[in-house]
Amino acid sequence: MDAISTSALLIVLLVLILFSAYFSGSETAMMTLNRYRLRHLASNGHKGAIRALKLLERPDRLIGLILIGNNLVNILASAIATIIGMRLWGDLGVAIATGVLTLVVLVFAEVTPKTIAALNPERIAFPSSILLRWLLILLAPFVKGVNLITSGFLRLMGIKTVNSSDALSQEELRTVVHEAGALIPQRHQEMLLSILDLEKVTVEDIMVPRSDIYGINVNDEFKVINRQVIQSPHTRVLVYRDTVDDAVGFIHLRDALRLQSKEQFSKSSLLRAVKELYFVPEGTPLNVQLANFQQNKERIGLVVDEYGDIQGLVTLEDILEEIVGDFTTSMLTTPSEDIKVQQDGSYLVDASITIRDLNKEMKWNFPTDGPKTLNGLILEYLEEIPSANTSLRLAGYPLEIIDVAENMIKTVRIIPLHYHPPRA
Known part of the structure; x- marks a missing residue:
């Protein structure tokens, strides 16, 4: 050079x-x-x-x-x-x-x-x-x-070269949604995260317990049946004989009211108008059940356990509400109606509320991997049916049992973790 x-x-x-x-x-x-x-x-x-x-x-x-x-x-x-x-x-x-x-x-x-x-x-x-x-x-x-x-x-050196995949896991996708910030509105983020959670939630978590199912007993007097049809808060109602275990089918109130308008409404016409029962195995993830509802062209089903016993009722609207939030009349009262704030800052809670709804409504952290309702959670913890005025601490929250009836806890007073009692 x-x-x-x-x-x-x-x-x-x-x-x-x-x-x-x-x-x-x-x-x-x-x-x-x-x-x-x-x-x-x-x-x-x-x-x-x-x-x-x-x-x-x-x-x-x-x-x-x-x-x-x-x-x-x-x-x-x-x-x-x-x-x-x-x-x-x-x-x-x-x-x-x-x-x-x-x-x-x-x-x-x-x-x-x-x-x-x-x-x-x-x-x-x-x-x-x-x-x-x-x-x-x-x-x-x-x-x-x-x-x-x-x-x-x-x-x-014993190292195998493997082509990496760009596919995101569910948790990685959840992080992407969280970090989207202003690119995705907060409401849409919540909906996307709810969709990701569908496979973690089963029909048991959102079903209406059998004790709360609104239904028509065809063995009741006809005037009672007629009044139930007129006053029903739901468009589809379960028809059964004496007990829910002897379910006949579902009646769409549109069909029942049409019979009434034609003055053809009777027990026999009611039974002829019922739709065939659709059963859902307990433990079915919500994403699977949503696909099953779509495939089978169904909107409502009875949840049964491994022995075929009816445990509750689940609807398409219940699953959709898990994604978009409450938007329609539920078969079960909404959490806000089950939770009443008191002047001292504590809450009176209907013990039949589900743990998931309670946590979602109040941003609390009661365990959800066991019993589905607050009543069940307290009974599992105490291992006995308590009497009224019993106090305990559960998951860090002070609780007081207010009312017990029919072998069930009816009302519970819950004190939030950051509770400060009012000064005298």
Whole structure:
């Protein structure tokens, strides 16, 4: 290189540093791209996104290409810097050139371009993908050879190369929804998270217990049946004989009222108008049951245990309310009606309320992996039916049992954790 002037070598060195910065920035930009946004842009015909997505289909080749290019220009830059240093300062120039080049490469060819690329990945990756695509074609044999040697070396070390997946787990997707911030309205975030939770919730958690099922006993007097039809708060009502265990079917009140308007309403016409029963096994996750309702064209079903005994009733509206919140008349009173705030800051709670509804309404943390109702939770904890005025602490919350009847706890007074009694 004696024939090449020092100024020419400096220009070549500058060009090599620029190439090093290009490869460093391209690597960070390509690896920082949001893969889901990239696929969205590619599906809309964005040419830069299509090129980048094509390159990222084989990230091993892309990284190999960038590292080959980066190392090649850095090594060449080091050799030229050494020559320039020796020309200017003799043997001491080697040390000077090494120190100066290290600082220059670190600042201008590594940290700065990588920082810019990390902050603006699309602006860097999409244009650079043009040159990277052609370099990959040009250097394909060399890149494949290097990757082949690398893969063989990894196999000798007992490391298997596995293609990584961009698929998100449920918890990762939950984090994405949480971090969406203003991009997704709060209400929509809650709905998306509720959909993710459907598989964790079973029909037992939201069903109407059999003791609370509103139904028509066909063995009652006809005037009682007629009044039940007129006053029913629900559009579909269970029809049974004496007990819920002897259920006949569901009657749509539209059909019953039509019979009444035609003066053809009787017990026999009521029985003829009932729809066939639809049964749901207890323990069925809500996402599965939602699909079953859709597949079977049903909207309401009776929940049965492993012995076939009826445990409760679940409707399509109950599942939808788990996603969007209460929007219709429920078969069970809403939590807000079961919880009454007292002047001293405590709450009187109907013990038949479900633990999930209580936690959701009050932002409390009673355990949900056992009994489904507050009554059941207290009974399991005490292992006996308590008397009124019994006090206890459950899950950190002070409780006082106010009313007990028919072997069930009816009303409970709950003191919140951050309760401060009023001053006298």
